[in-house]
Amino acid sequence: MIPLSWYLIVAALLFCIGGYGVFARRNAVAILMGVELMLNAVNINLVAFWRYSVLLNPNPNMPFFTITSGWAWAIFVLTVAAAEAAVGLALIISVYRRRNSVIAEELDLLKN
Amino acid sequence: MTGEQFVFLAVSGLTIVAGILVVTLRNLFHAALAMMLSFLGVAGIYITLGAGFLAAAQLLIYIGAISILIIFAIMLTRRMMQAQDTPFNSQAGAGLLTAVLSFILLVFVITRLWRNEIFDSPPEVPTAIMNQIVVQLGADFVSPDAYVIPFIVASMLLLAALIGAVYVAWPQVEDEA
Numbered sequence: 204m205i206p207l208s209w210y211l212i213v214a215a216l217l218f219c220i221g222g223y224g225v226f227a228r229r230n231a232v233a234i235l236m237g238v239e240l241m242l243n244a245v246n247i248n249l250v251a252f253w254r255y256s257v258l259l260n261p262n263p264n265m266p267f268f269t270i271t272s273g274w275a276w277a278i279f280v281l282t283v284a285a286a287e288a289a290v291g292l293a294l295i296i297s298v299y300r301r302r303n304s305v306i307a308e309e310l311d312l313l314k315n
Numbered sequence: 316m317t318g319e320q321f322v323f324l325a326v327s328g329l330t331i332v333a334g335i336l337v338v339t340l341r342n343l344f345h346a347a348l349a350m351m352l353s354f355l356g357v358a359g360i361y362i363t364l365g366a367g368f369l370a371a372a373q374l375l376i377y378i379g380a381i382s383i384l385i386i387f388a389i390m391l392t393r394r395m396m397q398a399q400d401t402p403f404n405s406q407a408g409a410g411l412l413t414a415v416l417s418f419i420l421l422v423f424v425i426t427r428l429w430r431n432e433i434f435d436s437p438p439e440v441p442t443a444i445m446n447q448i449v450v451q452l453g454a455d456f457v458s459p460d461a462y463v464i465p466f467i468v469a470s471m472l473l474l475a476a477l478i479g480a481v482y483v484a485w486p487q488v489e490d491e492a
Contacts, residue, residue: 208426209327210360212425220337220414222417227411232392235385239350239377246357246369250360254437255434255437255438270448270451274368275461275465277366290479292387297484308405
């Protein structure tokens, strides 16, 4: 039997790896890839909590807490991740066309 | 070690190793391929949790769509694909320290502060309920008692994101660069 904490630790590790990618990479596309890893870690957490609490008695005063809540949240996170990837990559392509660079440090148009 | 634990350790090991490759590989294209592998591991984790529908959605949306989109972006900005002097910026050390410290904090919270014996093993869910989840999910998404408003907001967000992406990436007639 797998305790819930194993899933949480894997998700925490994946989240921190993605965060390191966001902090440390120079290329804007690599930063977006780190963000995707972090969103995946969040989704692992949501689905794991759903699996371990699916049979806990739902509170009738909280209509959002049903047996499908974990899945619904995971799918909303998936939707937002898709929207974020589309807009982020469009921004990167637009910036590349104007500045001929996707290095995050060189994008200092707003500096000073 | 039971078979379940072995499968879990295998897929999560794949996820973590591929994730480390994503943030360390010098060649961005290889990093994107490692990211697809990491997403595959996450789909395996969903399967060990009994969420087969989400695993299929993960395969379709993350591996099939988002990864391909990112690979397109890498190829459109091709000059950056070549190995540079370094893939990391000047804050790489501080970033690594932050990541390691937050991981230690999270593990401390998970294993010490936040513990409950009801979460030590997953509850036995009757197969009838498990088979009902996808049907129930579809009904909940359009039910006024559940998720219809978030559902509509998500659809509007997707529409706005698509139109915005097309507008932002549209070639400018007068480029002031």
